[in-house]
Amino acid sequence: MISFVTGASGYLGQRLAMKLAENGDKVHALIRNPKSAADLDHPNIKIFYGDLMDIGSIQKGMQGCDTVFHVAALARVWTKDRNDFYKVNLEGTSNMIKVSKEMKISKFILTSTTGTIGPSLNLQNNEETPRWSSFNNDYEISKSLAEKELMKSVDNGFPGLIVLPSRIFGPGIDSPSSGVNRVIIGFLKKRMAIIPIQSHIIGNYSFIDDIVEGHILAMEKGEIGEKYILGGENKTLFELFEVIKNSINQKGIILKIPLWPMMHFSLLSQFLADRFGIEPKITPDFVKRLNENAAFDCSKAISKLGYFITPFDQAITSTIQFLSKKHQL
Amino acid sequence: MKHFVLITGASEGLGKSFAIESAKRGMDLFLVSLPETGLPELCGLIKSNFEVFVDFLELDLTDVQNCIHLIDYVKAKNYPISFLINNAGVGGNYRFANESFIVFNRMIQLNITALTLITHKLMDTLQDQESAFILNVSSMAAHFEGPYKQVYGATKSYIYYFSKSLGQELENTNVHVSVMSPGGISSNISHIRKSQLLNIFSKSTFLDPEFVAEYGIQKCLEKRVEIIPGRLTKGYFMFSKLLPKFIKKKLIQNTTTEIFNAQTILHNKGKNGEAIRERLKERIVKNAF
Numbered sequence: 102m103i104s105f106v107t108g109a110s111g112y113l114g115q116r117l118a119m120k121l122a123e124n125g126d127k128v129h130a131l132i133r134n135p136k137s138a139a140d141l142d143h144p145n146i147k148i149f150y151g152d153l154m155d156i157g158s159i160q161k162g163m164q165g166c167d168t169v170f171h172v173a174a175l176a177r178v179w180t181k182d183r184n185d186f187y188k189v190n191l192e193g194t195s196n197m198i199k200v201s202k203e204m205k206i207s208k209f210i211l212t213s214t215t216g217t218i219g220p221s222l223n224l225q226n227n228e229e230t231p232r233w234s235s236f237n238n239d240y241e242i243s244k245s246l247a248e249k250e251l252m253k254s255v256d257n258g259f260p261g262l263i264v265l266p267s268r269i270f271g272p273g274i275d276s277p278s279s280g281v282n283r284v285i286i287g288f289l290k291k292r293m294a295i296i297p298i299q300s301h302i303i304g305n306y307s308f309i310d311d312i313v314e315g316h317i318l319a320m321e322k323g324e325i326g327e328k329y330i331l332g333g334e335n336k337t338l339f340e341l342f343e344v345i346k347n348s349i350n351q352k353g354i355i356l357k358i359p360l361w362p363m364m365h366f367s368l369l370s371q372f373l374a375d376r377f378g379i380e381p382k383i384t385p386d387f388v389k390r391l392n393e394n395a396a397f398d399c400s401k402a403i404s405k406l407g408y409f410i411t412p413f414d415q416a417i418t419s420t421i422q423f424l425s426k427k428h429q430l
Numbered sequence: 431m432k433h434f435v436l437i438t439g440a441s442e443g444l445g446k447s448f449a450i451e452s453a454k455r456g457m458d459l460f461l462v463s464l465p466e467t468g469l470p471e472l473c474g475l476i477k478s479n480f481e482v483f484v485d486f487l488e489l490d491l492t493d494v495q496n497c498i499h500l501i502d503y504v505k506a507k508n509y510p511i512s513f514l515i516n517n518a519g520v521g522g523n524y525r526f527a528n529e530s531f532i533v534f535n536r537m538i539q540l541n542i543t544a545l546t547l548i549t550h551k552l553m554d555t556l557q558d559q560e561s562a563f564i565l566n567v568s569s570m571a572a573h574f575e576g577p578y579k580q581v582y583g584a585t586k587s588y589i590y591y592f593s594k595s596l597g598q599e600l601e602n603t604n605v606h607v608s609v610m611s612p613g614g615i616s617s618n619i620s621h622i623r624k625s626q627l628l629n630i631f632s633k634s635t636f637l638d639p640e641f642v643a644e645y646g647i648q649k650c651l652e653k654r655v656e657i658i659p660g661r662l663t664k665g666y667f668m669f670s671k672l673l674p675k676f677i678k679k680k681l682i683q684n685t686t687t688e689i690f691n692a693q694t695i696l697h698n699k700g701k702n703g704e705a706i707r708e709r710l711k712e713r714i715v716k717n718a719f
Binding site for chain 1: 471472480
């Protein structure tokens with residue numbers, strides 16, 4: 102079996118491509134930057150240079166493949182031109198679906214995000230939870246529209262399904278898409294972390310290796326037209342930082358501050374970003390999310406796919422080991 | 431006191447946020463919105479997350495018969511409505527001469543007739559309660575007359591006058607009337623995309639529906655008569671009162687024209703078959719979210 106993996110130079114895609122290759126599957130990896138090829142050095146991986154906007158390059162890479170993992174996405178809080186989110190995440194997905202149809206692909210897995218389901222109320226969200234909260238960022242909007250696009254094709258017989266990772270962390274190449282990794286690196290460097298006073302807010306934190314495994318399980322057992330949340334344990338911000346602090350085994354301070362200075366700072370950052378193109382450290386949307394629960398229930402993936410969640414403490418410990426070695430901290 | 435709230439237009443945008451916010455405050459709910467806008471799912475979500483009573487009807491309130499049906503239903507069930515949020519409304523920016531009267535008539539039917547009829551027919555129920563509140567959703571458009579908003583702005587002015595007048599009439603009774611005049615709300619994807627095309631000043635006044643709903647309910651229960659959510663919006667509003675008339679007119683014209691152009695851009699790009707923008711057209715988004 103040959104799998105086509107997009108975004109293979111990214112945090113999740115690289116790990117997925119390597120895992121598939123190690124399992125003995127052949128992989129066609131689509132990447133943009135030749136520098137990233139070094140991270141995909143495996144006899145089972147064949148590298149194709151291309152771009153989601155370039156249909157020809159997709160066709161070339163997908164030639165001879167049976168299955169597609171569409172992992173590539175613009176996954177960040179801000180870019181200079183916000184239309185890029187729609188180009189990459191929506192048009193890119195449409196292009197992928199189009200070529201997959203031509204190539205008669207047998208299964209197409211779209212990697213989306215639990216961000217499309219949005220924040221939770223008192224209960225944990227699952228795949229069926231309707232979205233109650235407004236959309237505030239282009240990333241989530243574009244991914245949500247990409248999901249709709251795929252589901253529309255599924256209605257016309259396209260063999261697609263969707264996996265939704267939550268907040269991802271764990272070993273892998275450097276990436277802006279893991280906030281937890283960045284927090285850990287920051288803590289290792291500065292021995293300090295700042296969290297909001299509202300530290301009882303719950304989030305779902307998923308280990309990258311579980312998500313990679315979840316993708317492969319979705320390919321093997323996932324049903325067409327279904328969505329599967331690939332998450333981890335639900336933890337409050339306070340618990341998250343406590344576990345990080347305790348696992349690092351070194352003294353450090355967790356500073357609790359109210360949300361409003363963060364909000365003002367983020368508004369200023371956003372203004373500077375919009376006006377002068379300076380990349381914001383935090384955005385108002387991010388601060389808003391800090392004050393909303395985002396608990397998720399993965400029981401569908403567990404029961405239907407055999408998805409497994411690595412215990413949180415264990416996952417954090419191995420992440421810290423990896424990151425401190427990598428960054429020599 | 432435990433409130434029983436009736437919210438019109440509850441399935442999306444500000445109405446949905448009103449519903450969630452009311453449920454968070456432990457109020458029982460009766461929700462109304464158009465069919466096939468996800469209202470049963472929203473009610474299911476609220477019921478499972480909060481220990482409150484929820485019932486709903488899916489109706490098109492531009493039809494007077496449906497308004498009457500709604501009232502008959504609520505009365506037959508003896509729901510002790512103590513909080514009425516008249517949120518349902520339609521808007522948009524149109525060239526008066528180019529648009530079909532159907533569009534304008536819908537605005538008048540929903541924003542004026544339905545709101546007045548429902549409030550009127552529910553007065554006795556509200557007066558029967560220990561204390562009751564009416565929150566009517568007007569708009570900043572009611573305070574700034576600009577082009578392309580002729581009918582919409584006029585219906586919102588109606589709501590403003592109606593609320594203030596009724597509020598005075600009911601002063602020192604158990605029924606309080608508030609009127610809220612929000613600026614832009616990023617209530618759905620098309621509004622968000624539209625706001626992105628505006629200048630920094632117009633953009634900065636756009637607010638999350640969650641914030642507007644929380645603020646509106648809080649201030650209404652505190653018996654504030656006029657509610658303007660958002661410090662910036664309130665600031666502009668106060669400031670505009672100090673400006674000479676011709677400057678104010680010019681500013682409003684610029685902003686309204688900008689919004690109109692933004693809407694036209696999004697609309698036309700959709701028409702040209704560009705996959706992204708097409709999806710942004712209001713109706714599709716309405717059905718989807």
